[in-house]
């Protein structure tokens with residue numbers, strides 16, 4: 001069995017005083033799991049990156065960010081460069097999450113530029129794709145996925161593409177409790193894989209890990225991770241509580 005990847009996404013939650021309790025519950029339990037079976041990552045707000053990374057140093061937990069600028073350091077008020085994320089201890093970054101696409105007008109081209117930048121500085125990117133309910137109902141989900149994947153990946157070399165993780169997160173399943181069925185999620189992952197095959201050939205595309213996201217909980221995670229084309233999960237709400245997050249990790 002290949003390694004399962006579980007990524008927590010705290011979104012815009014958490015303050016410094018949360019970090020100790022969270023890690024005190026999570027890390028001792030994580031250390032008892034086999035690193036061969038599961039890889040665990042946590043995407044935290046910028047303000048917590050350094051503290052989380054320092055406290056998680058030497059543990060099995062990798063810390064990352066939820067967004068970054070496509071530019072190098074410079075005059076860009078309020079933005080944050082990937083090199084600054086690395087400096088604060090991030091090893092990965094989530095890009096193109098649907099909340100950013102939906103509420104902050106992030107486009108495929110912006111996601112592409114951020115992806116190129118993240119790869120160039122050695123931050124592992126997790127690129128999110130997924131259709132809205134309206135798009136699902138209109139029968140254009142696959143078209144949307146194809147456009148988002150090509151929009152993000154175009155022009156990358158095979159070596160670069162193989163370092164990316166893709167998270168398929170149907171927008172209608174995020175934070176709603178209405179997760180996709182494992183069968184549907186598997187067929188959408190298969191479709192994503194086929195688009196990646198077209199872009200990079202089978203050998204490279206098969207190295208790109210695919211995660212499911214959208215209302216993943218401890219009672220549904222196993223249904224997803226046993227699917228052929230699903231390598232793990234991106235977990236939002238349920239990652240905020242270390243006990244729930246641990247149950248998800250263990251059940252995966």
Ligand code: PGA
Nearest residue numbers: 174175214215235236237
């Ligand atoms: P959720 O969020 O698990 O709360 O549905 C998933 C995500 O947005 O990454």
